[in-house]
Amino acid sequence: MRTIQTQTKDDEGFTMSGKDVALYDQFASEARSYGVELTEASPGAVADAIADAIEPPAIGTPLPWDDVELPDCVETNPTPADVEGAVTGVTGASLAIADYGSVVLEMTAAGSEPVSLFNDLHVAVLRESDLVPDMAAAFEWFGERARESRGSAIVATGPSATADMGALVQGAHGPEAVEVIVVS
Amino acid sequence: MSSKRDSKAAHIRHIMETEGEAVGTNTRGFNAGRYESVAKLEDYEALKEEARAIKADAIERLPELVEELTETVAENGGTVYVADDAADANQYIAEVCAENEADRLVKSKSMTSEEIEVNERLERDGVDVVETDLGEWVLQVADEAPSHIVAPAIHKSRAAIADLFNEQFDPETELETAEELTSFARERLGELIQDADVGMTGANFVTADSGTMALVTSEGNARKTVAVPETQVAVAGVEKIVPSVEDLQPFVELIGRSGTGQDITSYVSLLTPPVDSPTVDFDDPDTPIAEGDTDREFHLVLIDNGRMAMREDEDLRETLYCIRCSACSNTCANFQSVGGHAFGGETYSGGIATGWEAGVHGLDSAAAFNDLCTGCSRCVEACPVGIDIPWINTVVRDRINTEDDPPVSFLVDGLTPDAETSGPGLQKRLFGNFELLAKLGSTFAPLSNWVANAGPVSRALEAAAGVAHERDLPEFQRTTFREWFEAREAVPPVDPDRKVVLYPDLYTNYMQVDRGKAAVRALEALDVEVLVPSVPGAGRAPLSQGMIDTARDKAERVAATLGPYVDAGYDVVVVEPSDLAMFRGDYERLLPPESFEPLAENSYEILEYVYGLLANGADADALNVTDGETVAYHSHCQQRTMGLEEYSTAVLDSCGYDVTTSDVECCGMAGSFGYKEQYYELAMDVGSNLEDQLRDADCDHVIASGTSCTDQIGDLLGEEPTHVIELVAPDGGNA
Ligand code: SF4
Numbered sequence: 026m027r028t029i030q031t032q033t034k035d036d037e038g039f040t041m042s043g044k045d046v047a048l049y050d051q052f053a054s055e056a057r058s059y060g061v062e063l064t065e066a067s068p069g070a071v072a073d074a075i076a077d078a079i080e081p082p083a084i085g086t087p088l089p090w091d092d093v094e095l096p097d098c099v100e101t102n103p104t105p106a107d108v109e110g111a112v113t114g115v116t117g118a119s120l121a122i123a124d125y126g127s128v129v130l131e132m133t134a135a136g137s138e139p140v141s142l143f144n145d146l147h148v149a150v151l152r153e154s155d156l157v158p159d160m161a162a163a164f165e166w167f168g169e170r171a172r173e174s175r176g177s178a179i180v181a182t183g184p185s186a187t188a189d190m191g192a193l194v195q196g197a198h199g200p201e202a203v204e205v206i207v208v209s
Numbered sequence: 210m211s212s213k214r215d216s217k218a219a220h221i222r223h224i225m226e227t228e229g230e231a232v233g234t235n236t237r238g239f240n241a242g243r244y245e246s247v248a249k250l251e252d253y254e255a256l257k258e259e260a261r262a263i264k265a266d267a268i269e270r271l272p273e274l275v276e277e278l279t280e281t282v283a284e285n286g287g288t289v290y291v292a293d294d295a296a297d298a299n300q301y302i303a304e305v306c307a308e309n310e311a312d313r314l315v316k317s318k319s320m321t322s323e324e325i326e327v328n329e330r331l332e333r334d335g336v337d338v339v340e341t342d343l344g345e346w347v348l349q350v351a352d353e354a355p356s357h358i359v360a361p362a363i364h365k366s367r368a369a370i371a372d373l374f375n376e377q378f379d380p381e382t383e384l385e386t387a388e389e390l391t392s393f394a395r396e397r398l399g400e401l402i403q404d405a406d407v408g409m410t411g412a413n414f415v416t417a418d419s420g421t422m423a424l425v426t427s428e429g430n431a432r433k434t435v436a437v438p439e440t441q442v443a444v445a446g447v448e449k450i451v452p453s454v455e456d457l458q459p460f461v462e463l464i465g466r467s468g469t470g471q472d473i474t475s476y477v478s479l480l481t482p483p484v485d486s487p488t489v490d491f492d493d494p495d496t497p498i499a500e501g502d503t504d505r506e507f508h509l510v511l512i513d514n515g516r517m518a519m520r521e522d523e524d525l526r527e528t529l530y531c532i533r534c535s536a537c538s539n540t541c542a543n544f545q546s547v548g549g550h551a552f553g554g555e556t557y558s559g560g561i562a563t564g565w566e567a568g569v570h571g572l573d574s575a576a577a578f579n580d581l582c583t584g585c586s587r588c589v590e591a592c593p594v595g596i597d598i599p600w601i602n603t604v605v606r607d608r609i610n611t612e613d614d615p616p617v618s619f620l621v622d623g624l625t626p627d628a629e630t631s632g633p634g635l636q637k638r639l640f641g642n643f644e645l646l647a648k649l650g651s652t653f654a655p656l657s658n659w660v661a662n663a664g665p666v667s668r669a670l671e672a673a674a675g676v677a678h679e680r681d682l683p684e685f686q687r688t689t690f691r692e693w694f695e696a697r698e699a700v701p702p703v704d705p706d707r708k709v710v711l712y713p714d715l716y717t718n719y720m721q722v723d724r725g726k727a728a729v730r731a732l733e734a735l736d737v738e739v740l741v742p743s744v745p746g747a748g749r750a751p752l753s754q755g756m757i758d759t760a761r762d763k764a765e766r767v768a769a770t771l772g773p774y775v776d777a778g779y780d781v782v783v784v785e786p787s788d789l790a791m792f793r794g795d796y797e798r799l800l801p802p803e804s805f806e807p808l809a810e811n812s813y814e815i816l817e818y819v820y821g822l823l824a825n826g827a828d829a830d831a832l833n834v835t836d837g838e839t840v841a842y843h844s845h846c847q848q849r850t851m852g853l854e855e856y857s858t859a860v861l862d863s864c865g866y867d868v869t870t871s872d873v874e875c876c877g878m879a880g881s882f883g884y885k886e887q888y889y890e891l892a893m894d895v896g897s898n899l900e901d902q903l904r905d906a907d908c909d910h911v912i913a914s915g916t917s918c919t920d921q922i923g924d925l926l927g928e929e930p931t932h933v934i935e936l937v938a939p940d941g942g943n944a
């Protein structure tokens with residue numbers, strides 16, 4: 026859980042034990058403004074944090090980092106039937122954009138796109154070091170990748186939403202709730 | 210002619226009654242959200258400029274970018290097809306469906322696909338086409354057309370959607386709330402997406418360097434449309450291409466803010482199709498998706514359909530910069546009252562629709578609604594790529610005028626001595642030749658006022674030229690402002706701080722003479738030498754009627770008259786904001802730079818000028834200073850677009866007034882618009898918002914800056930407001 030409080034008004038923030046606190050705070054407050062819940066966890070505690078966050082049944086795609094793992098309660102090789110039956114989908118996020126509260130979800134051959142899309146709750150796992158300040162930085166990163174590997178990604182901000190039925194509703198075709206586990 | 214105007218009035222009335230409320234609430238909400246959201250950006254103006262520069266470059270290099278993109282997509286494993294027109298595009302898409310033996314195609318929202326009417330074409334082949342955007346689906350079920358380019362079902366209330374679903378689908382429990390309606394639609398559409406064979410999307414942008422397309426959405430249906438079926442078809446106008454992925458950044462930051470007032474929408478999909486994600490085959494529920502098919506098929510159908518010709522058309526070209534954010538719809542006072550079912554053509558709606566419809570469907574489609582752009586210019590600052598939308602409307606109006614047969618009427622020759630080679634109808638020519646009307650009116654005042662407003666003449670004017678009989682025509686003054694100025698016995702300041710030519714615009718000269726007198730008093734009290742020479746009308750009136758030749762003729766004469774004064778060190782001060790907007794803006798298109806630039810640089814709005822004098826040390830005590838009297842102020846639309854409202858409020862503040870300002874985009878009158886029989890009710894509907902604000906403010910004074918606003922507020926409140934300068938000028942009796 027988060028313990029460090031911001032103690033400065035300095036725009037550039039300050040760094041405490043390798044963390045850019047101002048950047049993190051900005052991301053957290055923007056993401057929360059869309060109703061996204063955030064949980065911080067050290068690499069060793071990530072599996073437990075995910076287990077706490079999910080509503081079963083849960084499906085997921087393997088996380089791309091060596092030091093963090095999904096808990097056993099997440100089905101990591103889901104079938105279309107699992108996709109239909111699950112309540113929660115867990116995927117990694119490649120990047121997050123502080124001033125928008127957005128996470129960037131790259132499409133993988135393991136199926137991160139359907140796993141993050143079809144269920145009511147999407148749990149995104151993000152490394153704090155993958156936080157960038159703004160959209161320009163995000164596109165610099167993605168531009169290189171797109172030209173090299175011709176990959177695809179979704180810049181996701183909050184849950185899916187619609188105003189087409191006469192009022193704002195969260196949870197349209199995509200998830201109605203999003204939670205971000207920040208690995209720090 | 211008159212019955213055509215009657216049926217137009219009836220159509221507008223019907224739309225206002227049935228859809229006006231829902232459209233008004235939604236568009237005003239979006240517009241307020243835009244102001245709030247763009248204010249959070251560190252440098253909004255710079256971002257807009259960047260976006261515009263990217264578009265300008267992309268359209269300039271379009272043929273080359275089409276080629277580059279075609280190669281890139283082929284490298285990626287997809288196909289680009291450049292379709293000449295709608296039929297060509299539809300034929301290609303139909304073949305893709307046939308080859309895939311497609312029974313069902315699911316779609317995410319795409320205006321371009323509406324433009325080519327691909328649904329109808331595929332349905333003829335027996336393909337089940339399903340719109341998955343909730344708003345579009347509502348319209349598909351209701352068999353109605355979109356009323357807004359971003360929020361297509363904006364004209365339907367929740368209750369109307371509930372009635373529609375309950376009747377159409379007869380659900381077990383009646384649907385009522387927005388949540389219930391949404392989850393019902395999600396379920397139903399979810400099933401239809403599961404066994405779709407082809408997914409069709411639009412594209413907000415496509416990058417030539419990597420073949421990445423950006424889709425700006427919120428519901429997640431576009432993601433499903435791409436993720437589930439094996440074959441993806443994307444339909445995009447050729448103008449959607451930008452050179453590189455990094456170019457997407459300013460657009461991603463601007464599009465949601467400009468449109469619906471969201472900093473960013475839930476999902477910005479950056480897809481480089483065919484995408485790497487395995488298909489999800491719900492017919493094979495037990496094979497893990499990671500073992501699913503990744504051998505996807507992708508077709509990018511780039512639509513020309515008139516766009517390449519628009520690119521060659523100097524005046525329509527900027528339409529291709531449009532990113533279809535809808536800001537110009539939401540910010541438009543007329544659109545807020547009627548929505549896209551009145552303010553729209555075959556496919557597109559809102560201010561820029563004139564350019565799109567003229568370019569892709571032809572002048573007839575644009576002609577049906579082009580009059581609804583009054584040239585108020587509020588959309589110009591809202592447009593994220595800085596398109597001069599009113600100019601596009603003016604040009605298309607001019608072209609429509611030229612297409613129309615010249616009217617045969619005895620009135621025309623006398624009252625309409627314009628430079629138009631052919632065509633605008635009598636109503637347009639009457640309003641366009643306002644200068645002559647004003648001269649005659651003044652010469653024969655007060656008789657002319659009495660006659661024009663008397664029952665029979667007022668009715669005759671309505672029948673012949675469509676002047677709404679409800680309106681009192683402007684009251685002409687027997688002694689013009691210039692005549693007063695020449696005849697007065699004032700001693701000019703001995704050693705003036707500055708020298709000014711006060712431009713005797715038509716309204717100030719012939720009708721609102723008091724505001725001219727007040728301007729002279731105020732300037733002289735602040736030690737300025739004032740001249741009021743004879744200068745022709747600025748050409749605003751003909752320009753607003755699409756009579757560009759006549760307007761250019763006026764502009765040339767104005768520049769020829771004022772030029773020597775400017776050379777001699779005089780500043781030009783203008784009372785009527787719409788005329789200042791001509792000098793500073795429209796003249797750029799009408800005059801060579803050597804005539805335009807000096808005039809634009811040395812022209813000031815009267816309160817802007819007074820503000821400058823005060824800021825440079827002049828003493829506000831020379832003006833009419835009060836102690837806390839309250840003022841309700843409605844700034845003129847074009848004045849606000851020029852960023853001049855704050856000078857008026859600052860001067861009022863310096864003079865001790867307590868100011869409340871309106872925040873409606875336009876008073877509704879907008880030049881001659883509100884005088885026209887067929888638009889009178891719409892103009893009054895637009896004005897009703899202003900009326901509410903002015904009455905709520907409950908101030909000692911109501912003031913305005915523009916003549917049309919003055920007339921409109923007079924009709925709304927039953928009492929004419931005065932001009933700002935009349936309030937702050939020192940008292941001079943009527944001298
Ligand atoms: S013209 Fe400008 S404001 Fe209007 S929709 Fe296009 S981009 Fe948006």
